[in-house]
Amino acid sequence: MSAQLVTELTILILAAFVGFEVISKVPTLLHTPLMSGTNAIHGIVIVGGIIVMGAPHPGFFMRLVSFAAVILATANVVGGFVVTDRMLEMFKKRPDEDAS
Amino acid sequence: MSQSTANLLYLITIAAFILALRFLSSPRHARLGVQIGAAGMLWAVLVTFFKDEVVTGWWWTAAGIAIGSVVGVVGARKVKMTAMPQMVALFNGVGGGAAALISLVEFHGVWAHAGHVGAERGISTAFSALIGSLSFAGSMIAFGKLQELVSGRPITYPGQQIGNALLFAGAIALGAVAMAAVSFWLLIAMIGAAVLFGIVFVLPIGGADMPVVISMLNAFTGLAAAATGFVLHSNVLIVSGMLVGASGTLLTLMMARAMNRSVANVLFGAFGKVVAAPAGAEADSDGASVRSTTADDVAVMLAYARRVVFVPGYGLAVAQAQHDVRTLAELLQARGVDVRYAIHPVAGRMPGHMNVLLAEANVPYDELYEMESINPEFPQTDVAVIVGANDVVNPSARNQPGSPIYGMPILDVDKSQNVVVIKRSMSPGFAGIDNPLFYDPKTVMLFDDAKAALEKIVAAVKSV
Numbered sequence: 001m002s003a004q005l006v007t008e009l010t011i012l013i014l015a016a017f018v019g020f021e022v023i024s025k026v027p028t029l030l031h032t033p034l035m036s037g038t039n040a041i042h043g044i045v046i047v048g049g050i051i052v053m054g055a056p057h058p059g060f061f062m063r064l065v066s067f068a069a070v071i072l073a074t075a076n077v078v079g080g081f082v083v084t085d086r087m088l089e090m091f092k093k094r095p096d097e098d099a100s
Numbered sequence: 101m102s103q104s105t106a107n108l109l110y111l112i113t114i115a116a117f118i119l120a121l122r123f124l125s126s127p128r129h130a131r132l133g134v135q136i137g138a139a140g141m142l143w144a145v146l147v148t149f150f151k152d153e154v155v156t157g158w159w160w161t162a163a164g165i166a167i168g169s170v171v172g173v174v175g176a177r178k179v180k181m182t183a184m185p186q187m188v189a190l191f192n193g194v195g196g197g198a199a200a201l202i203s204l205v206e207f208h209g210v211w212a213h214a215g216h217v218g219a220e221r222g223i224s225t226a227f228s229a230l231i232g233s234l235s236f237a238g239s240m241i242a243f244g245k246l247q248e249l250v251s252g253r254p255i256t257y258p259g260q261q262i263g264n265a266l267l268f269a270g271a272i273a274l275g276a277v278a279m280a281a282v283s284f285w286l287l288i289a290m291i292g293a294a295v296l297f298g299i300v301f302v303l304p305i306g307g308a309d310m311p312v313v314i315s316m317l318n319a320f321t322g323l324a325a326a327a328t329g330f331v332l333h334s335n336v337l338i339v340s341g342m343l344v345g346a347s348g349t350l351l352t353l354m355m356a357r358a359m360n361r362s363v364a365n366v367l368f369g370a371f372g373k374v375v376a377a378p379a380g381a382e383a384d385s386d387g388a389s390v391r392s393t394t395a396d397d398v399a400v401m402l403a404y405a406r407r408v409v410f411v412p413g414y415g416l417a418v419a420q421a422q423h424d425v426r427t428l429a430e431l432l433q434a435r436g437v438d439v440r441y442a443i444h445p446v447a448g449r450m451p452g453h454m455n456v457l458l459a460e461a462n463v464p465y466d467e468l469y470e471m472e473s474i475n476p477e478f479p480q481t482d483v484a485v486i487v488g489a490n491d492v493v494n495p496s497a498r499n500q501p502g503s504p505i506y507g508m509p510i511l512d513v514d515k516s517q518n519v520v521v522i523k524r525s526m527s528p529g530f531a532g533i534d535n536p537l538f539y540d541p542k543t544v545m546l547f548d549d550a551k552a553a554l555e556k557i558v559a560a561v562k563s564v
Contacts, residue, residue: 005220008330008338015326015339018118019346025125028445028470031351031452034124035315036188037134038347041117042195042322044141044340046165047148048202048332053161054154055209062208063157067164069201074168075175076195081138082176083187088131090459093466 033087040080046073101150103333109147110336116140117340121347127465144336181460182417185449186246189314192321193239199324200232200291206331211284222279224330226290230275232324233291235317237298242310242317245302246449252307260304261368267297305367308491311450312355312366319348351451358445360497360507390526393544395553398485398520399560402428405482407438409474411511412458414448415488415523416550422461424554425487429463431561441467442474442484442511444492471511481516488522488550494535504533519543522553 026034049070057063101109116136123133145165148154172191179187203225210217217225244250271293278286305313322344329337356363402408410425429439441463447454455468469477478484486493489511496503497510513519519542526538537543546553 002220004333005330008333008335011335011338012326012342015342016346019121019343020350022118022121022343023347023350026121027125028443028452029455029465029468030124030127030130031354031445032184032448032450032456033130033134033452034121034347035318035351035450035452036184036191037120037124037137038322038344039188039192039195039318040134040141041120041137041340042318042325042344043191043198044113044117044144044337045195045199045202045325045328046141047144047334047337048325048328049164049198050145050148050161051151051153051332051334052202052205053157053164054149054151056156057205059212062205063160065201065208066157066205067160069198069205070161070164071168071171072194072201073198074165075172076168076191076198077141078169078172079176079187079191080172081134081141082173083179083184083191084134085131085138086176087181087184087456087459088127088134090456090462091127091130091465092459092462093128093464 030091033084036080036087037084040077040084043073043077043080046070046077049073101147102152106147106151107335110144110334113140113144113147113336114339116143117343121343181457182449183247184453184456185311185314186243188318188450189239189243189246189310192314192318193236193243196232196235196239196317196321196324198232199321199328200229200236200294202328203228203232203331204287204291207287208284211282214282216282217279221331224327226275226279226287228324228327228331229287229291230271230294231320231327233294234298234301235320235324237295238302238313238317238320239298241299241302242313245307246310250303254306255303260300264297264300267293267300271297301367309366311446311453312352312359312363314450315348315351315355316363316367317348319345319352322346322348355446355451358451358509359505360509390538391541391544393520393546395546395548395556396560397544398546399557399564401483401518401520402432402437402485402557403435403561403564405432405437407440407477407481407483408432409440409442409478409481409484409513409516411442411444411484411486411489411493411513412447412454413444413487413489413492415490417448417454417457417488419488419550421487421551421554422457422463424551424558426458426461426463428554428558428561429467431558435561439467440469440474440477442471442513443468444471444489444511445509447489447492471509475512478512478515483518483520484513484516486513486519486521486523487554490523490535491533493537494533495537496533496535500536513537514540514542517542520546522546522548522550524549
């Protein structure tokens, strides 16, 4: 097993614990935005999309596949963030405190 | 720039994502958090353009990003808040699909040069392609079910689970052989099998359980992204993917707990298949009759109450009656009535969905009460008004051991002094079971469309 793999696995495990820790503090009130926000975050595969698109390709077909990957990943990122922002924009406290 | 410089700069993105999730702990700064997350994502994209291995295809990339952005923005702006679960499923699916395609292209490079894949890289490639395509196909079916393009009822046939298990095992075997033999076509075959498995895996799950499935597939796509990170040796993919994996897993477990069912029961139980009311509920309801009422009577009841609790359900959202509830609530508050909203954790079609829908109607979030904090208040509540909710107020969950929802935590509306149920007809809810609450002597039914009924009550309260 390569040293790099061990390092990467370490990062993976630590990220899992950070994830559990951070997510468990999110109130049920915000679970829908949480779901769509994390949804946007896994759109980070766009980085992979740009890398495979930018590498020299042996054929046109693979270029098309990479192109499709970039489109899908971008839709995931942009759509995810925009929709989450749209939801959170609506969460407001009551404007004045006297209405009880 | 080199791999290590890029990984260094990606640390900013990693920090931004963790902060984004951290900020979601309160509605006050949640929006800022999401904006930090989006900035982190933008940074990652910029850094990637300057990586050593990105040498060509600029126009392709630019065009892909442009098309994807347009699709994303239009989709995200146009979607109705009620359709949020479908939207999440859709965006989740395309992310999974992207992860699978990236692994495919990476592997194609190795295959075309007649190279060989080491075990480490082979496992991550196959895993990413397998989980990514499974997530893609499963999400599309979940989308179809919620959008009612595919039947929301569980679709079952004999030998289903054994067939599915064999299919999944077959996909894994194909992936292993593809990596060992370095065969591009076998990897394609594996992706085909994984897509097929994603479809047949989600088909037998009922529409009401789709949010759990979506949350789980969200975790899957996260893991697929993390696996892609192992293929490309990109720490930012590993961390971000795993954050999502952890979040999706946690949410899936929390949702299953809110319904008092195991995740396995959700996935393999074909819940909601039994349309007929169970014998127990039937016995409970015969002899008792339903009392129907008018908007004017409800108005009088509400206007002279001290405390009113609204229990909104998905039916409220379907009728687009969120604004009417708020109007009625404000009218009652002006008369000195203590008005609250009781939100069940799975009200709406995904956890927290009802909060979003009410926020859209400008209901202040501090009037929304979670189940644990409102349940002890019901005995002191004069009127509980149930608008478009059904299963989450079904007392069978508490006292009918034979009921399919027995054990599910519910809102104890039957403990309040009076119950008003606004409902179009006596039809059962999403879970397809009868509700003894409707036959309770304390309960009156107002048979009408939620929006129409609320409008009538508002008019009547004004003239009280």
